[in-house]
Amino acid sequence: xxxxxxxxxxxxRQVSVGELFVGFLGLGLISFGGALPFVxxxxxxxxxxxxxxxxxxxxxxxxxxxxxNVINLSVAIGxxxxxxxxxxxxxxxxxxxxxxxxxxxxxxxxxxxxDPVVHHLFGGLAxxxxxxxxxxxxxxxxxxxxxxxxxxIAALMFVAIALVRLPLxxxxxxxxxxxxxxxxRRQRSAPNTGKETAK
Amino acid sequence: MSATLVALATIFSQLSLLAFGGGxxxxxxxxxQVVQVHHWMSAEQFTALFALAQAAPGPNMMIxxxxxxxVAGWPGFIVSTLAKFGPSSLVTAAxxxxxxxxxxxxxxxxxxxGMMPVTVGLVAASxxxxxxxxxxxxxxxxxxxxxAALGFRTRIHPLWLLVVGAxxxxxxxxxx
Numbered sequence: 529x530x531x532x533x534x535x536x537x538x539x540x541r542q543v544s545v546g547e548l549f550v551g552f553l554g555l556g557l558i559s560f561g562g563a564l565p566f567v568x569x570x571x572x573x574x575x576x577x578x579x580x581x582x583x584x585x586x587x588x589x590x591x592x593x594x595x596x597n598v599i600n601l602s603v604a605i606g607x608x609x610x611x612x613x614x615x616x617x618x619x620x621x622x623x624x625x626x627x628x629x630x631x632x633x634x635x636x637x638x639x640x641x642x643d644p645v646v647h648h649l650f651g652g653l654a655x656x657x658x659x660x661x662x663x664x665x666x667x668x669x670x671x672x673x674x675x676x677x678x679x680x681i682a683a684l685m686f687v688a689i690a691l692v693r694l695p696l697x698x699x700x701x702x703x704x705x706x707x708x709x710x711x712x713r714r715q716r717s718a719p720n721t722g723k724e725t726a727k
Numbered sequence: 728m729s730a731t732l733v734a735l736a737t738i739f740s741q742l743s744l745l746a747f748g749g750g751x752x753x754x755x756x757x758x759x760q761v762v763q764v765h766h767w768m769s770a771e772q773f774t775a776l777f778a779l780a781q782a783a784p785g786p787n788m789m790i791x792x793x794x795x796x797x798v799a800g801w802p803g804f805i806v807s808t809l810a811k812f813g814p815s816s817l818v819t820a821a822x823x824x825x826x827x828x829x830x831x832x833x834x835x836x837x838x839x840x841g842m843m844p845v846t847v848g849l850v851a852a853s854x855x856x857x858x859x860x861x862x863x864x865x866x867x868x869x870x871x872x873x874x875a876a877l878g879f880r881t882r883i884h885p886l887w888l889l890v891v892g893a894x895x896x897x898x899x900x901x902x903x
Contacts, residue, residue, distance in 0.1 A: 556785045563786055589826045592839060594746045595815025599786050603816045607823060615820050619812060626785025627792050627808065633779045634793045641775070645897055652870055652896015654778035654861035656889045659874025661854040664751060666879045669847045678844040685848025689755045690855045693763070696745055696756035700845065704747075708841030715837060 535608045537577050543609040545617045551575060552602050552621035563598040571605065578605070599623075677710040731799050732806045734765060739791055739810035746815060748846030750788035754853040757790075758860075767798045770860040777857060782889045866901030 536542055551570065559566040564587075571577050578586065586608075590600035599619060606618030640646040672678030685703055688694045738760045742753045754777070762770050776797065780790040788811060795807025829835055862868050874888045896902070 559784055559786075589822065590819065591749075592826075592835075592842075593815065593819050593822055594744050595812070595819065596746070596750045596786050596788050599788070599812060600815065600819040603819045604823060607820045612820065615816065619816060623785060623789075623792075623808070623812065626783055626789050627804070629785070630780055630783045630789045630793050631796050631804065633783060634776065634796055637775065637779060638797075641772075644899070648899040648902050649893050649897035650775050650778065651861070651864070651867055651902050653782060653889060653893035654774045654857075655867035655870035655896065656874045656892025657778040657781045658774075658854065658858040658861050659871040659876075659892070660781065660878045660885050660888060661751065661850070661857055662871065662875035663878025665847065665851040665854045666875070668748070668843075668850050672844050672847055675844075678847070681844035682848035682851065685845055686851045686855075689849060690852035693755075693759055695759070696753065697741065700745060700747075704841065704845055707844050708838055711840035712837040715840070 543577055543614075545610050545614055547575075548606050548610060548614050549617040549621040551577075552606075552618045553624060556622045556625045559598075564601075567598055567601060577609070675714065677707075677714055681707040681710065732802055735795055735798060735803055735807050736810045739795075739807050740814050743811050743814040744818070746788075747842055748849065750786075751853050752846055752849035754790075755849065755856050757794075758856055761794055761798075767794070774857055774861040778861070778889075782886070782893070864902045866895070869901075870895060 555563060555567055555570055568583060572580055572583050586604050587597065587601060590597050590604055593600055599622070602618040602622045603615045606614035606616065608614075610617070637646075637650075641650070669682070672682060681703060685699070688699045688703075689696065738757075742757060745756070746753045758770065758773050761767050762773050768776075773794075776793045777790050780793055781787065783789055791807050791811040792804055795803035795805075797803075799806070858868075858871055862871055870892045874892060877883055877888060878885060
């Protein structure tokens, strides 16, 4: 990992552990409703820690691995410039303020949840949050709507988890390899839909 | 207390490593563990904490922090936070070299393509479970439907949809 800790932005400045902490502390404060656009603006456009291409490549890794995209991104960026200490600084800075805010909100909720107005307010807030999740589901479904195998796996997963309420671990262990095998077979049987070939 | 902390650590570190496709994919399992298996709170409370976490700034899995705190106070908060963010962060940190090296291997693409439908099914399951647990009145289903449509079709900031939903809710209109 020593190589990663020596990485520098294009202009050759060093990024310090303190800068990583403070940078992500600020991001934790302002990123409402999905932090990704805020992180991209700060890291690529404002602080210029990463080029757009480097950002996209790191984001690809973070989406591929388990865990929240943006959380993983904070770890990856910290790791890239300052190794394990940098990674720890970035993620700690990122979740510090939001943690305190949600705990404060939780205290307020626990004290007021029996008040009728607060109860109704939460009824509306939770309904809106549920709607945003549905919108998210529709967005992530866009790339697979033309693939029968994809729809089949998504439907199986939905039934197993939402309706039958099976535990996640065994369900994923069964369906993920099947899904990867189907994707592989589909790509091989229709090579033109995959990567462009040289001819 | 310590049995509770061990349970929190076990649940969230497992979920941390299973959260392919982001935090929303593990909500159903989190709800199953927290509500059905351990009876730490009702489905309605779980949904309220989720909604609160969505309305707060920061990354979208802050519900984990709230659950830990709700169940076991400050020790619960610390254990849940470490368990949720630790394992996936270690995997990320350890994968950076391999990711560079396997950049052009075809299997990387198949795995990514194969993960996609799994993610879709899980996010859809989250959406159904959360809607079902939160919505009792017709007005709530109307708010959910409107936010789903606006969130999908427009670029309105999600925070505004949450604020308007909460404001409509606070009037008490249509809710018993």
